[in-house]
Amino acid sequence: MNKNIINIKGLKCEIEGKEILKGIDLQINKGEIHAIMGPNGSGKSTLSSVLAGKDEYEVTSGSVDYLGKDLLDLSPEERSWEGVFLAFQYPVEIPGVSNVNFLRTALNERNKYKRLDPVSAKNFLAMVKEKSALVGLDNKLKNRSVNEGFSGGEKKRNEIFQMAMLEPTLSILDETDSGLDIDALRIVSNGVNQLKSNENATLVITHYQRLLDYIVPDFVHVLYDGKIVRTGGKELALELEEKGYDWIKEELAV
Amino acid sequence: MSLMAVKKQIASLDLLDLKKTNLIPDLAKSAEVKLNEIGFPNRKSEDWKYTKTAQLFKKPYKTGKENPNLKLDEFSFPKMKCPTLVIENGSINAHLSCVGDVQGLSINSFVDINKEQVEKIGNISNKKENPFSFLNASHLQSGIYIHLKKKNVLTQPLHLIFINTESQVFSNTRIYVHLEEFSEMNLIQSFVNNNDQDCVTNHVSEIELAENSQLSIEKIQNVLGESHICSEYIRQLNSSVFRINTLSSAGKLIRNGLNVFVEGENCTSYLNGLFIPSDDEHIDNHTHLEHIKPNCFSSECYKGIINDKATGIFNGKVVVHEDAQKIMAYQQNNNILLSNEAVVNAKPELEIYADDVKCSHGSTTGQLDEDALFYLQARGLSKSAALQLLMVGFVDEVLQGIQVEEVKNFYSNKIESLLSSN
Amino acid sequence: MAYTEGDLKKDLENKEYEFGFVTDIESDKAPNGLNESIVRFISEKKNEPDWLLDYRLKAFKIWSNMIEPEWAHVKYEKPKFQDISYYSAPKQKKELANLDEVDPELRKTMDKLGISMEEQKRLSGVAVDFVMDSVSVATSFKEKLGELGIIFCSFSEAVQNHPELVKKYMGSVVPATDNFYAALNAAVFSDGSFCYIPKGVSCPMELSTYFRINDSGTGQFERTLVVADKGSYVSYLEGCTAPQRDENQLHAAVVELIALDDAEIKYSTVQNWYPGDKQGKGGVFNFVTKRGLCHERSKISWTQVETGSAVTWKYPSCILKGDNAVGEFYSVAVTNNHQQADTGTKMIHIGKNTKSTIISKGISAGFSQNSYRGLVRIGKGADKARNFSQCDSLLMTDRCGAHTFPYIECENSTAQIEHEATTSKIGEDQIFYCLQRGISEEKAISLIVNGYAKEVLNQLPMEFAVEAQKLLEISLEGSVG
Numbered sequence A: 001m002n003k004n005i006i007n008i009k010g011l012k013c014e015i016e017g018k019e020i021l022k023g024i025d026l027q028i029n030k031g032e033i034h035a036i037m038g039p040n041g042s043g044k045s046t047l048s049s050v051l052a053g054k055d056e057y058e059v060t061s062g063s064v065d066y067l068g069k070d071l072l073d074l075s076p077e078e079r080s081w082e083g084v085f086l087a088f089q090y091p092v093e094i095p096g097v098s099n100v101n102f103l104r105t106a107l108n109e110r111n112k113y114k115r116l117d118p119v120s121a122k123n124f125l126a127m128v129k130e131k132s133a134l135v136g137l138d139n140k141l142k143n144r145s146v147n148e149g150f151s152g153g154e155k156k157r158n159e160i161f162q163m164a165m166l167e168p169t170l171s172i173l174d175e176t177d178s179g180l181d182i183d184a185l186r187i188v189s190n191g192v193n194q195l196k197s198n199e200n201a202t203l204v205i206t207h208y209q210r211l212l213d214y215i216v217p218d219f220v221h222v223l224y225d226g227k228i229v230r231t232g233g234k235e236l237a238l239e240l241e242e243k244g245y246d247w248i249k250e251e252l253a254v
Numbered sequence B: 001m002s003l004m005a006v007k008k009q010i011a012s013l014d015l016l017d018l019k020k021t022n023l024i025p026d027l028a029k030s031a032e033v034k035l036n037e038i039g040f041p042n043r044k045s046e047d048w049k050y051t052k053t054a055q056l057f058k059k060p061y062k063t064g065k066e067n068p069n070l071k072l073d074e075f076s077f078p079k080m081k082c083p084t085l086v087i088e089n090g091s092i093n094a095h096l097s098c099v100g101d102v103q104g105l106s107i108n109s110f111v112d113i114n115k116e117q118v119e120k121i122g123n124i125s126n127k128k129e130n131p132f133s134f135l136n137a138s139h140l141q142s143g144i145y146i147h148l149k150k151k152n153v154l155t156q157p158l159h160l161i162f163i164n165t166e167s168q169v170f171s172n173t174r175i176y177v178h179l180e181e182f183s184e185m186n187l188i189q190s191f192v193n194n195n196d197q198d199c200v201t202n203h204v205s206e207i208e209l210a211e212n213s214q215l216s217i218e219k220i221q222n223v224l225g226e227s228h229i230c231s232e233y234i235r236q237l238n239s240s241v242f243r244i245n246t247l248s249s250a251g252k253l254i255r256n257g258l259n260v261f262v263e264g265e266n267c268t269s270y271l272n273g274l275f276i277p278s279d280d281e282h283i284d285n286h287t288h289l290e291h292i293k294p295n296c297f298s299s300e301c302y303k304g305i306i307n308d309k310a311t312g313i314f315n316g317k318v319v320v321h322e323d324a325q326k327i328m329a330y331q332q333n334n335n336i337l338l339s340n341e342a343v344v345n346a347k348p349e350l351e352i353y354a355d356d357v358k359c360s361h362g363s364t365t366g367q368l369d370e371d372a373l374f375y376l377q378a379r380g381l382s383k384s385a386a387l388q389l390l391m392v393g394f395v396d397e398v399l400q401g402i403q404v405e406e407v408k409n410f411y412s413n414k415i416e417s418l419l420s421s422n
Numbered sequence C: 001m002a003y004t005e006g007d008l009k010k011d012l013e014n015k016e017y018e019f020g021f022v023t024d025i026e027s028d029k030a031p032n033g034l035n036e037s038i039v040r041f042i043s044e045k046k047n048e049p050d051w052l053l054d055y056r057l058k059a060f061k062i063w064s065n066m067i068e069p070e071w072a073h074v075k076y077e078k079p080k081f082q083d084i085s086y087y088s089a090p091k092q093k094k095e096l097a098n099l100d101e102v103d104p105e106l107r108k109t110m111d112k113l114g115i116s117m118e119e120q121k122r123l124s125g126v127a128v129d130f131v132m133d134s135v136s137v138a139t140s141f142k143e144k145l146g147e148l149g150i151i152f153c154s155f156s157e158a159v160q161n162h163p164e165l166v167k168k169y170m171g172s173v174v175p176a177t178d179n180f181y182a183a184l185n186a187a188v189f190s191d192g193s194f195c196y197i198p199k200g201v202s203c204p205m206e207l208s209t210y211f212r213i214n215d216s217g218t219g220q221f222e223r224t225l226v227v228a229d230k231g232s233y234v235s236y237l238e239g240c241t242a243p244q245r246d247e248n249q250l251h252a253a254v255v256e257l258i259a260l261d262d263a264e265i266k267y268s269t270v271q272n273w274y275p276g277d278k279q280g281k282g283g284v285f286n287f288v289t290k291r292g293l294c295h296e297r298s299k300i301s302w303t304q305v306e307t308g309s310a311v312t313w314k315y316p317s318c319i320l321k322g323d324n325a326v327g328e329f330y331s332v333a334v335t336n337n338h339q340q341a342d343t344g345t346k347m348i349h350i351g352k353n354t355k356s357t358i359i360s361k362g363i364s365a366g367f368s369q370n371s372y373r374g375l376v377r378i379g380k381g382a383d384k385a386r387n388f389s390q391c392d393s394l395l396m397t398d399r400c401g402a403h404t405f406p407y408i409e410c411e412n413s414t415a416q417i418e419h420e421a422t423t424s425k426i427g428e429d430q431i432f433y434c435l436q437r438g439i440s441e442e443k444a445i446s447l448i449v450n451g452y453a454k455e456v457l458n459q460l461p462m463e464f465a466v467e468a469q470k471l472l473e474i475s476l477e478g479s480v481g
């Protein structure tokens, strides 16, 4: 049995002729949690967008194998149906479309792809109840328009709620911790931990070591200038927190 | 109003001697033809829906003479020592003008310009069919050609003072401004007078902005009792920046027609205005901005404070042509009515033929914020002081956009005294 | 829950105009052309009293002296008024006792439209006055409404049975002199609906009329008159579909609403006339004059979902005459292919403390042109009048146009007017967000568009809202480039 979920090799991409990812190699196995840290503008969100299939970014070389499929060959919605979930750094507002309506459409579209029956209203509501409790999402928010007028923290909780509803195989959390208060950070992390299994994996992008106290990573990678320049265990995060990125930059310059 | 009737009233005007110039007499002739074709605005002219011009031609007009005792101190900005050109009763007053020698800048009467320059005149203004601009061309009294050479950045603004010193004067004046690549300047156009008098000024400005050039205009209209038809036609090429602040504080009937054709990419245009009519004054601001090329930004902000029996009008139109993608165009108009007999008509329009655009307009009409008023009173301000403060706050956005510091100060003071007298 | 959860795919398989079918009934038809004797013919055919004939003849004179208007933002080939037949009635000799007696052809049409009488009766409790080619053929729920004193019948019946009401109110809001098409309608109107709600009565069900153009070459000139007496309430639905045609068809209706003191009228329309084919050939010309008059403390609320017609010209308006009157206008207008719509509202504030709200959502796709044109006028005496307008436009392709032409005229210093308008493309980041959650592009677009139009759709009665959402989706199919 292959334990590999995603295998990224030599991934390079550019936008408007500017190279942003300059050769990423990353392998994530079932049951693992990986963390990516790195200074602003180093390409973390770009990596997550490329994995989710945003077409603004042009992949110029490299490959991404996802559960035996060529991920780069799939459309964004196919990637979603195959279990790739991206919690956006800046979740998008969709006025007039209620959260539950949105999610039910998403679930049913996936079910259709998987040739499953649509979820019944009853099961759907039960699921909403269970999963929203998991992330402590305010009941009122479920019936409000997707992210519209949500506070920064509410948007992030909503992302994790959606993740819980869609039960992905690979979750990419792009700075889901920023904007969360201390309690929310714990609750959201709890949620992520509870969703963790031996069959799925999580990639967390963060600037703060603190999140990693709650979501304990198996590996920490440092992304700098479009490349992974360091990989280590949890202690690497502690070191970064203490010393910043300068020492890495200096070492690289040498 | 029939064209015949209009012509009868202005039949005795002295016109620019076309024979003395290189000016292709065709300019006047073709304008005449055009004018005969489209006629004067009538009841049904959508563009003149809220401004009736027939009353302007109830009596005959004449050409004024030079007044030897004319003093301009109160209209100039002494601290700046800027080059100044005076147009009195529609003719250039050479004695009072003081242009000096500014690097890269040439200023000429239409009588003294070369053929190439002559041929430019009318090209931009003919893009729109405004009968008054055709009338201006066919009855032109004087014209000034302003030319700034490549890469010259002027530190001092150029000041044009237009003044009528007699009553019953009808002046048709025109300027052509050409900024070459990478040149920059500020232009102040002051339309002023000394006493309440019944004159008509029909002025046209044509402005050509080459690539990467920047022009700011401060246009001051303070012409008690006079009527004023003032039309600007601007052509912007790549990466040029155009700004205009139209500051209208007095005038019996003012109609501003501001037409901007953005024909280049990456251009920026700011069209701002402030109009404060009182008594039975009538101030109409028409703007027409066309985005013809992609990747441009435009922003428009007009504020009106209307008092007594006065009428304020704002009609702003933004057109985004097919394929002019990535346009951001914002338009805002706010009006305050101070009296129960004041009238406001607003018509903010959007006409969009490209899809990847962000355009918006907002228009509000009402009173000053009651809560804010109460808040200030609660902090110990008298009601009138509070009102004045709020009005100053209301117009501040426009005042802050004035580029020439001295004009900003001058005008801020003027507005404050104007508002406190209300 | 919104329709997107239902499986719409099946409904949408047939992408051509869904209701594009022609009913074959022999018509009782006037010869083509318009002159005084045709006007007399119509009036006679309908057995009208003299006062109405006079009214028509006067209107015909007025119309004859009018020039067809030109509008800046619509281009179309002018209808040939002498090539139109101004009267046609389905063959229907005797009064019908029940549905079974209705012509089977007609019944089929109604079934296909989803408005079969039994179903309507059983399921939704909606009284239906079905207009087939200008003459009402079936009316239901009459007894129940009758008990409350509510009159809901065809215009012709009202002329016969309630002449005093018709005479009093007809033309009082939209006079024949109003405009070219209103004059034409006044001269030749075929039939329509009449509704009167007595003092203090709240109509317990939505009153609904379906309009339909049917006979080839027949222009349709409907006339609707709704009078809500003091303190009454009524919600009125109007919807229409039309068969596919090659030649253009003219539709020039007049709708007059009168809300007396403290009354409320809610008037909802789903308009789906045949828009022409993908090349812009054929399609209905829809030139409608709709206006309501509000007396003291009364309220008129217009809601419209416009997806059809080749050319639409229509400004449901409110004259807020009485103090404290309220006017509302909620509109979604979708144009696709080569459709042209010029629509909006007029809010005329005359009374003190009058309030109006305008929410307009335009959606343009294909090569279409979609304009909002509105007027807010605050008269001298309209102290403390308030208006709020929001006009948004959404662009789906780079070959369509979206335009906003609001007129704001204020003569009162205590009034407050706020107008906002935005124009933008459908959000790419929103589509990507949906895609990432596994929602396909087509679904994403319909979700986003429905969300965008939500404020308006929310105003529609339940049954109508579902149909309206369907229409939006169908109208925009395959519209994103």
Ligand SMILES: Nc1ncnc2c1ncn2[C@@H]1O[C@H](COP(=O)(O)OP(=O)(O)OP(=O)(O)O)[C@@H](O)[C@H]1O
Pocket (backbone or CB within 6 Å): A015, A016, A020, A038, A039, A040, A041, A042, A043, A044, A045, A046, A047, A056, A089
């Ligand atoms: N659409 C775009 N157009 C141009 N440049 C872009 C675009 N998107 C990203 N970039 C550039 O790519 C680089 C990487 O951006 P990215 O958002 O991936 O950084 P990040 O590591 O997520 O930073 P942060 O920690 O601030 O979230 C930045 O220099 C950014 O400006």
Ligand SMILES: [Mg+2]
Pocket (backbone or CB within 6 Å): A044, A045, A046, A089, A174, A175
């Ligand atoms: Mg980022």
